[in-house]
Amino acid sequence: MTEKKTAQWDAGRFLKTLAYFGVIPFIGSISWLQQLLGSSSKTKKDQPKLILVAGATGGVGKRVVKRLQQRGYKVRCLVRDAKRATEILGNNVELVEGDITLAETLTPLVTEGVEAVICCTGTKVQPIEGDTPTREKYYQGIKFYMPEVVDVPEIVEYKGLNNLVQAVRRQLIQPGDKTIFDFTKPSQDLKETWGALDDIVMGGTSESSIRLTDNTAIFTGNVSTANSGGFASVRTRNFDPPLNLTGFSGLHLRVKGDGKRYKLIVRNEAKWDGIGYCYSFDTVYNTWITITVPFDELIPVFRAKTVKDGSKFDGSSIFSFQLMLSKFEYDGALNPKFTPGIFQLELESIKAYGGQTLPRFVMVSSAGVTRPGRPGINLEEEPPAVRMNDMLGGILTWKLKGEDCVRSSGIPYTIVRPCALTEEPGGKALIFEQGDNIRGKVSREDIAELCVEALEQPQACKVTFEVKEEENGSSPGDWQGLFAGVK
Numbered sequence: 001m002t003e004k005k006t007a008q009w010d011a012g013r014f015l016k017t018l019a020y021f022g023v024i025p026f027i028g029s030i031s032w033l034q035q036l037l038g039s040s041s042k043t044k045k046d047q048p049k050l051i052l053v054a055g056a057t058g059g060v061g062k063r064v065v066k067r068l069q070q071r072g073y074k075v076r077c078l079v080r081d082a083k084r085a086t087e088i089l090g091n092n093v094e095l096v097e098g099d100i101t102l103a104e105t106l107t108p109l110v111t112e113g114v115e116a117v118i119c120c121t122g123t124k125v126q127p128i129e130g131d132t133p134t135r136e137k138y139y140q141g142i143k144f145y146m147p148e149v150v151d152v153p154e155i156v157e158y159k160g161l162n163n164l165v166q167a168v169r170r171q172l173i174q175p176g177d178k179t180i181f182d183f184t185k186p187s188q189d190l191k192e193t194w195g196a197l198d199d200i201v202m203g204g205t206s207e208s209s210i211r212l213t214d215n216t217a218i219f220t221g222n223v224s225t226a227n228s229g230g231f232a233s234v235r236t237r238n239f240d241p242p243l244n245l246t247g248f249s250g251l252h253l254r255v256k257g258d259g260k261r262y263k264l265i266v267r268n269e270a271k272w273d274g275i276g277y278c279y280s281f282d283t284v285y286n287t288w289i290t291i292t293v294p295f296d297e298l299i300p301v302f303r304a305k306t307v308k309d310g311s312k313f314d315g316s317s318i319f320s321f322q323l324m325l326s327k328f329e330y331d332g333a334l335n336p337k338f339t340p341g342i343f344q345l346e347l348e349s350i351k352a353y354g355g356q357t358l359p360r361f362v363m364v365s366s367a368g369v370t371r372p373g374r375p376g377i378n379l380e381e382e383p384p385a386v387r388m389n390d391m392l393g394g395i396l397t398w399k400l401k402g403e404d405c406v407r408s409s410g411i412p413y414t415i416v417r418p419c420a421l422t423e424e425p426g427g428k429a430l431i432f433e434q435g436d437n438i439r440g441k442v443s444r445e446d447i448a449e450l451c452v453e454a455l456e457q458p459q460a461c462k463v464t465f466e467v468k469e470e471e472n473g474s475s476p477g478d479w480q481g482l483f484a485g486v487k
């Protein structure tokens with residue numbers, strides 16, 4: 001039995017659709033008018049990463065916090081004393097009280113939502129290294145009396161590091177994926193992002209909706225071929241700013257369908273009726289499956305017709321997503337699994353996959369950690385911490401064990417081993433080396449900058465290296481080149 005070809009067109013629903021997406025027929029977007037009137041629609045924004053800084057009130061840590069804030073990151077500071085931390089870091093930062101040496105204090109309040117950690121913790125030794133720009137006070141202290149070890153190196157450098165690693169390990173161990181929409185966690189933002197876009201805009205009578213339940217989104221409705229129609233869809237409002245998926249390989253859709261064939265449409269333009277990049281996928285009746293959509297298999301399409309010599313899909317500038325059930329495939333071909341009537345597609349998530357692995361745990365360690373007890377070492381030529389390692393509670397030995405905890409965790413990491421830290425101004429050219437043989441000095445300013453840079457450098461992943469400043473260097477130079485030279 002065939003469907004009637006004429007039906008009552010709903011002008012009211014047509015206008016509601018255009019209003020939802022902010023469009024004037026035949027002209028395009030009215031976002032400029034909405035901005036003028038102060039009522040632009042909410043859109044999904046790429047939220048900044050939340051970085052946990054441990055040791056945030058220390059000489060390097062407080063500088064890391066400042067630089068992260070300047071770069072637009074969200075920062076959470078793990079501190080022992082929030083009142084004292086406020087005096088050092090100010091009021092414009094999130095503080096959580098905890099102690100890495102006490103595993104029970106590293107609660108979800110500390111770790112929830114964290115996407116990376118920069119660990120600047122360390123054993124306190126008096127007199128404090130770096131009290132003066134040239135460190136005379138430190139060396140005088142070592143020369144004339146035994147420095148006081150305030151903390152226990154084994155507890156701080158090893159057991160504390162291990163506590164922190166274990167607290168964040170589960171959420172940081174799987175790199176390479178980025179969740180774009182998680183429909184298992186319904187929110188008001190999700191409700192206001194997706195809306196129905198059916199063939200009502202072309203004179204048809206199909207009708208659909210997207211409904212959020214406790215753990216899924218349900219795209220459902222009735223698709224009709226009356227009035228030369230034949231498609232139902234849901235689409236996001238334009239993202240502002242556009243979503244940037246540079247470095248990712250494609251999308252994963254977790255869906256449960258009804259055996260029909262659907263389309264995913266991704267747009268590189270803010271235009272209402274521009275080119276969309278399409279991928280058709282089949283569903284299995286009442287079964288959860290993961291649909292893999294490689295970016296290089298998205299085809300440029302305009303109104304169901306492929307665009308010959310169209311530009312390749314650009315993952316760096318995504319304005320919207322759309323899911324569609326259509327009578328047509330492309331260029332007049334019919335959807336082989338299409339039937340008019342009721343349909344339903346459930347969604348659990350949309351994720352980007354295959355992203356470059358970036359460091360998620362940056363640890364500030366120390367040059368010299370492998371030197372105590374090394375055969376052939378001339379202690380007279382070594383820094384004070386190496387010469388006095390045993391008298392300082394084995395501080396470097398335990399730092400090395402802490403490094404091992406990070407390296408064996410499975411978390412993508414960067415371990416930075418600075419030479420003697422100073423309070424001198426930063427901005428110097430740096431030297432990266434491996435093998436733990438170099439001596440020298442480096443500003444805390446430059447180590448803080450290095451830690452923040454490492455978060456965005458794929459070449460910094462799973463490497464351990466020493467760093468010092470060049471004696472006559474004037475700038476850090478090419479960060480990417482520095483990291484690329486490290487094995």
